[in-house]
Amino acid sequence: MNGKNTTTSTQYLTFTLGAEVxxxxxxxxxxxxxxxSVTKVxxxxxxxxxxxxxxxxxxxxxxxRLKFNxxxxxKSVNTCIIILEIAQDDGVVVMGALVDSVREVMExxxxxxxxxxxxxxxxxxxxxxxxxxxDGRFIxxxxxxxxxxxxxxxxxxxxxx
Numbered sequence: 517m518n519g520k521n522t523t524t525s526t527q528y529l530t531f532t533l534g535a536e537v538x539x540x541x542x543x544x545x546x547x548x549x550x551x552x553s554v555t556k557v558x559x560x561x562x563x564x565x566x567x568x569x570x571x572x573x574x575x576x577x578x579x580x581r582l583k584f585n586x587x588x589x590x591k592s593v594n595t596c597i598i599i600l601e602i603a604q605d606d607g608v609v610v611m612g613a614l615v616d617s618v619r620e621v622m623e624x625x626x627x628x629x630x631x632x633x634x635x636x637x638x639x640x641x642x643x644x645x646x647x648x649x650x651d652g653r654f655i656x657x658x659x660x661x662x663x664x665x666x667x668x669x670x671x672x673x674x675x676x677x
Contacts, residue, residue, distance in 0.1 A: 530619040530655060531598065533581050537619065539648060539657045544600050546610065548618050551595040561668060565614055575599065577612035583663065589614055602669065603661045609669050624648045629657060
């Protein structure tokens, strides 16, 4: 052992919802798609937009603004669907996240990430891995595996089936 610090930086995909900037670990991202039509599925949670056909697979799409109680997304030329892999007890759920725009892939060192505040947040603290800082602005780093409950993931999966 050489005694060097073994902490490594992590890459994140950043995206916007309204004026807020969020980030997800790039390891959870399968791909980013331009917004295309989403087929609505009846009797699904309010935050679920519907499903898309992704190379022959049915993928559920969730409006992240509705999930975070930020009002429904207004579609624009920048609207994207981020295809995520969410860990669940019995495997991985592939799901689309509708976001206002995708910004960039950025790298953060562990010392650039602070714990999330306990109060004053629109999101529940357990949804966040931490708060990153870039150019004097905070970026909310999401713990994508904790945002959706088992019941919500089951509802989303059954809608896609």
